[in-house]
Amino acid sequence: MKLDTNGNFYTFIYAAVLVIVVAAGLAFTAIKLQPMQEENVRVEKMQNILQSIGLDPTTENASELYEQYIKKDFVVNIEGEEIEGKGFDVNMKKESRKTFKINTLKGKMEKADDSEKEAFQKEIDEVKSTIELPVYVGEKDGETIYILPLQGKGLWGPVWGYIALKDDFNTIKGAVFDHKAETPGLGADINKDWFEDPFQGKTLFEGDEFVSVTLYKGGKGSAVIAGDTNHGCDAISGGTITSKGVERMLKEEWFYNYEAFLKRNK
Amino acid sequence: MILELNNTLKMAKNTKLLTDPINLNNPITIQVLGICSALAITVKLEPAIVMSIAVLFVMAFANVIISLLRNTIPSRIRIIVQLVVIAALVILVDQVLKAYVYDVSKQLSVFVGLIITNCIIMGRLEAFALGNKPWESFLDGVGNAGGYAIILIIVAAIRELLGSGTLTLPGLGEVHVLTWLVENTGYENNGLMILPPMALIVVGIIIWVQRAKTRELIEEN
Numbered sequence: 001m002k003l004d005t006n007g008n009f010y011t012f013i014y015a016a017v018l019v020i021v022v023a024a025g026l027a028f029t030a031i032k033l034q035p036m037q038e039e040n041v042r043v044e045k046m047q048n049i050l051q052s053i054g055l056d057p058t059t060e061n062a063s064e065l066y067e068q069y070i071k072k073d074f075v076v077n078i079e080g081e082e083i084e085g086k087g088f089d090v091n092m093k094k095e096s097r098k099t100f101k102i103n104t105l106k107g108k109m110e111k112a113d114d115s116e117k118e119a120f121q122k123e124i125d126e127v128k129s130t131i132e133l134p135v136y137v138g139e140k141d142g143e144t145i146y147i148l149p150l151q152g153k154g155l156w157g158p159v160w161g162y163i164a165l166k167d168d169f170n171t172i173k174g175a176v177f178d179h180k181a182e183t184p185g186l187g188a189d190i191n192k193d194w195f196e197d198p199f200q201g202k203t204l205f206e207g208d209e210f211v212s213v214t215l216y217k218g219g220k221g222s223a224v225i226a227g228d229t230n231h232g233c234d235a236i237s238g239g240t241i242t243s244k245g246v247e248r249m250l251k252e253e254w255f256y257n258y259e260a261f262l263k264r265n266k
Numbered sequence: 267m268i269l270e271l272n273n274t275l276k277m278a279k280n281t282k283l284l285t286d287p288i289n290l291n292n293p294i295t296i297q298v299l300g301i302c303s304a305l306a307i308t309v310k311l312e313p314a315i316v317m318s319i320a321v322l323f324v325m326a327f328a329n330v331i332i333s334l335l336r337n338t339i340p341s342r343i344r345i346i347v348q349l350v351v352i353a354a355l356v357i358l359v360d361q362v363l364k365a366y367v368y369d370v371s372k373q374l375s376v377f378v379g380l381i382i383t384n385c386i387i388m389g390r391l392e393a394f395a396l397g398n399k400p401w402e403s404f405l406d407g408v409g410n411a412g413g414y415a416i417i418l419i420i421v422a423a424i425r426e427l428l429g430s431g432t433l434t435l436p437g438l439g440e441v442h443v444l445t446w447l448v449e450n451t452g453y454e455n456n457g458l459m460i461l462p463p464m465a466l467i468v469v470g471i472i473i474w475v476q477r478a479k480t481r482e483l484i485e486e487n
Contacts, residue, residue, distance in 0.1 A: 011340040018347060022354045029358060033365040040368040059368075185309035185430060185460045238457060 045088070051176045052162035053138050053145050070147075072137040078128050080261035087134030087149075092160065096151035098131050099254055133257055138164070145173055148258055152249025155241040157181040159190065159249060163199070169266045172213070175199035177246060187242025198223075198233045205266070206231065210259045215247045283405040287413035290482055293386040294417040295473045300386040304418055305465040307377050312434040314422035316370055317377055318415030320363075322408065324355045325387050329407035331355075332395040339396070348391045349382075356381045370436075386414055421468045429459030 004010060043059055046066040050057045057065045073087030102124050109120035136147040146169065150161040157180035164173040177190040189195055202213055215235035216222035223232035235243035249255065293299045303321075307313045331351050332339075339347050360378045363371035371378070381387070390410050395403040426433055431453075433441045458464055477483045 005338060005340050006342065007340075011343055014338070014340055015343055015346070018350055022350055026354060026357055026361075029361055033361050036365040037361075037368075040364065044368065183309070184307070184313055185426075238460060 048160075048162055048176050048178060049136055049138075049147055049149075052147055052164040052174045053140050054164075054174050055140075069140055070136055070138045074135055074137075076133045076135055076258075076261045078131050078133070078257060078260060080258075080264040083132070085132060087136055090132050090134040092134075092149055092151040093158065095132055096158075096254055098127050099257060100153075102127050103252060131257060133261065135261070136162075143167070148255075150177075150249050150254050152245055152253050154179050154182050154190075154245040155187055155239075156183070159242065159245055161190075161246075161249070163255075165204070165262075169262045170203050170205050172199050172202045172204070179242070182242045183239065186236060187239035189236055189239065190242060190246055195234075195236065202233065203230050204262065208263075210256065210262065212250045212255050213247075215243050215250075217243070280402065280405055283402060284409040284412070287406075287409040288416060289413075289476070289480060292413040292417065292476070293389070293410050294414060294469065295476055296483070297386075297389070299389050300384050300414055301466075301469065303377070303380055303384055304421060304469060305462045306380065308418060308422040308425050308465050308468075309429070309460055310434045311419070311422045311426050312436050313374060313377065314418045315415075315436055316374055317381075318411065318418055320359055320374065320378060321381055321384060321387070321414060322411035323359060324352065324381055325390060325411045326404055326407035328352050328355055328387055328391060329395040329403040330400050332391045333398060333400040333403035336396050336398075344396065345388075345392070348388060352387055352391075353382050386410055417469070417472060420472060421465055424468050425459045425464060428456050429464075431455045 005014075043062045046062040047057050047059070050062065050065055050069060053069065055065060055069065075083050075085040075087055075090060077083050105120055105124050105127070109117055109124070112120060134149055136149075138145040138147055144167045146165045146167065148163050148165065150163060152159050159177065159179040159182065161175060161177035163175050165171065166173050175196050177196060179188060179190060182188040182190065199213060204210060204212055211231050214223075214228060214232050216226045216228070216232055217235045217237070217240065218225070219237045220234055223229065223234050226232055235247070287293060291297065294301065294304055303317065307317050328348070328351050332348060335347070356378060359381075360371070363374070363378070390406060394406045398406070423433060431442060435441060
């Protein structure tokens with residue numbers, strides 16, 4: 001018997017069977033491989049944290065070095081008070097979305113009438129109170145280092161990083177950045193040493209004001225030209241949107257959340 | 267005797283399947299397919315190489331699968347069937363890379379997903395695999411991926427060398443090739459090479475050189 005491959009019934013059944021077989025196959029592989037993928041992400045996170053304090057771990061020894069150098073990880077709230085939980089387990093993407101939400105609400109509040117402002121303010125405070133901020137405490141060469149994670153948006157996807165602070169909660173000891181999908185050769189260079197190294201020695205506070213780090217456009221040396229040697233670094237030419245994203249992450253889109261915590265300890 | 271001749275002919279045909287797409291019927295320079303990925307991932311050499319390998323895998327296996335199914339596929343939904351097969355393979359590659367070679371997977375990031383939209387794969391499925399046997403389809407897939415890879419790697423090498431002064435090879439990291447040039451002649455990295463338009467211009471130059479060098483491609487009028 002020759003099958004009529006153009007019949008409606010056959011076409012429907014064919015499509016249904018194909019899709020079900022493919023979906024089942026992919027679901028199976030995804031579930032089988034998930035533990036390995038999660039382990040990779042975990043190890044990468046440890047590598048990032050260790051890199052921020054100036055170590056160069058490989059995939060193999062990251063866990064071991066992490067045990068050795070990172071003494072403690074905890075969570076603080078927006079007021080800088082320590083709350084329950086382990087810093088490593090905080091879902092940074094979820095937390096950064098809260099910050100994006102606050103910024104959108106703030107934008108709306110500015111445009112809103114006076115009568116509505118209160119409601120917006122209430123909503124902002126509500127979201128703010130739920131933010132969880134991880135802090136890692138490391139020890140290297142007898143020095144205590146505080147490592148604060150960053151999470152933000154680049155051009156094509158998320159960007160993130162870790163800022164290691166000396167125990168004055170002001171001077172940057174080291175910084176690492178990484179990204180999911182920035183443009184190779186341009187924005188993707190935020191994870192290169194030449195972008196990260198200049199952060200060392202920069203300070204977060206100008207007097208009592210939390211200014212964080214500003215990125216200056218215009219190629220090498222633009223921060224110096226702008227006269228901001230204490231809190232300024234060079235942005236990436238050609239990677240403007242990624243640089244802007246990193247700067248926002250260092251400021252209102254994430255890092256400003258730590259203001260209370262830093263001031264409390266400074 | 268006839269059988270023998272038949273076999274030799276078949277062999278010759280199979281070799282042609284592999285070699286034709288490299289030069290005479292190159293998917294990028296002659297058929298002008300897959301230009302989008304040629305622009306997107308040729309800034310550095312390493313992603314270009316890894317992308318080529320990923321495309322080779324997806325194209326060869328998609329071709330085989332479609333060829334095996336070719337007599338059962340309802341012609342009205344054949345494009346959808348092709349897409350499902352490609353997408354499934356791409357997701358498979360992505361998942362496996364993420365689990366076993368996480369570093370490479372990070373390098374490729376979004377580009378793995380872009381394989382789905384690579385028109386060369388769809389083009390070969392539609393034009394070849396639907397009407398040919400699995401083994402020939404496999405060879406055709408490998409050949410076309412090879413032709414794609416060669417152009418991708420040439421363009422990436424030119425762009426990275428002139429744009430960043432380096433060549434990034436898998437396993438070796440960045441090799442600073444132009445260091446002595448920079449020191450001795452004051453060559454400055456050309457930032458324009460990193461931007462997408464230059465990929466198009468480089469591809470254009472390759473087409474020009476290829477057409478000028480290959481007798482078969484010179485048009486009469």
